[in-house]
Amino acid sequence: MANTACFIIVSRNDIPIYEAEVGSAMKKEEAAQQHQFILHAALDIVEDLAWTTSAMFLKAVDKFNDLVVSVYVTAGHTRFMLLHDSRNEDGIKSFFQEVQELYIKILLNPLYLPGSRITSSHFDTKVRALARKYL
Amino acid sequence: MIGVGKIKQYTNVLDKPLSRGRQEVSLSAFAFLFSELVQYNQTQVDNIAELERRLEDAGYAVGARVLELLCHREKGNRRETRLLGILSFVHSTVWKVLFGKVADSLEKGTEHEDEYMISEKELLVNRFISVPKDMGAFNCGAFVAGIVKGVLDGAGFPAVVTAHFVPVDGQQRPRTTILIKFAEEVLRRESRLG
Numbered sequence: 001m002a003n004t005a006c007f008i009i010v011s012r013n014d015i016p017i018y019e020a021e022v023g024s025a026m027k028k029e030e031a032a033q034q035h036q037f038i039l040h041a042a043l044d045i046v047e048d049l050a051w052t053t054s055a056m057f058l059k060a061v062d063k064f065n066d067l068v069v070s071v072y073v074t075a076g077h078t079r080f081m082l083l084h085d086s087r088n089e090d091g092i093k094s095f096f097q098e099v100q101e102l103y104i105k106i107l108l109n110p111l112y113l114p115g116s117r118i119t120s121s122h123f124d125t126k127v128r129a130l131a132r133k134y135l
Numbered sequence: 136m137i138g139v140g141k142i143k144q145y146t147n148v149l150d151k152p153l154s155r156g157r158q159e160v161s162l163s164a165f166a167f168l169f170s171e172l173v174q175y176n177q178t179q180v181d182n183i184a185e186l187e188r189r190l191e192d193a194g195y196a197v198g199a200r201v202l203e204l205l206c207h208r209e210k211g212n213r214r215e216t217r218l219l220g221i222l223s224f225v226h227s228t229v230w231k232v233l234f235g236k237v238a239d240s241l242e243k244g245t246e247h248e249d250e251y252m253i254s255e256k257e258l259l260v261n262r263f264i265s266v267p268k269d270m271g272a273f274n275c276g277a278f279v280a281g282i283v284k285g286v287l288d289g290a291g292f293p294a295v296v297t298a299h300f301v302p303v304d305g306q307q308r309p310r311t312t313i314l315i316k317f318a319e320e321v322l323r324r325e326s327r328l329g
Binding site: 102123 | 147148149151153196199200202203204205206207212213214215216220289290291324328
């Protein structure tokens with residue numbers, strides 16, 4: 001179980017549409033902001049890496065102290081980014097794939113504007129449950 | 136007594152599985168719905184260019200969703216990073232799922248490097264539509280052009296996509312061609328990737 005984990009979904013236009021702190025450790029205010037900063041700084045690397053491979057799961061993209069950034073890029077170039085300190089790659093891959101299914105279901109809603117914030121509380125609950133299960 | 140009974144349980148859409156679902160939809164139902172869509176938009180605009188743009192916007196929303204869904208279902212989570220890859224994805228997979236058959240042909244434009252054409256003898260959406268003479272070159276295939284644009288834009292290949300009628304000798308109804316003109320950055324990235 002990862003102690004710290006920060007999960008954000010960034011749309012194609014580099015706008016974050018969902019964020020959640022899913023670690024089991026106590027949340028500190030500055031730590032949360034630092035996590036988001038690290039993830040946003042990794043976006044450039046992800047952009048370059050995404051065009052070199054046709055796989056969706058890009059493993060560890062960037063490191064900061066002992067925290068690792070892992071990224072999963074979907075067909076529509078929506079990036080799922082996870083900042084964590086665990087070493088369990090298969091668990092992270094399964095987590096991303098489950099979140100991708102949830103994301104597709106949200107996207108299929110004709111009233112959802114692609115690239116806008118995901119406000120569904122049910123989605124939030126499910127993502128946190130998945131994080132507890134896989135991370 | 137009124138009101139006594141089992142309370143209906145509403146399951147959230149996120150809990151239902153993302154199954155393949157029913158593959159086929161009634162053609163007449165779709166044709167009717169599409170004709171109503173065109174008629175509704177006709178009342179909202181005063182010129183043809185605006186009408187085509189509205190149909191294209193409607194298709195764009197469909198294209199964005201089709202891309203994510205089909206890459207998940209059909210391609211086992213592999214993205215397209217090359218131009219020819221995404222074009223053949225549109226030409227075969229997208230067409231097969233939406234219209235039940237692969238598109239008739241995919242050609243590269245001869246005059247310009249950045250132009251590609253997908254041709255179809257009779258577009259499904261145009262099958263039951265006849266365009267009056269005073270509407271000139273209006274083509275309801277703008278809806279399909281919007282779908283292609285949504286798929287290409289979503290995958291990171293911005294392009295201008297339009298639908299045109301191309302008269303064919305020996306055939307009464309003209310062929311429909313979807314013309315795709317890619318943006319500069321796509322060609323630059325393609326040549327950089329080699």
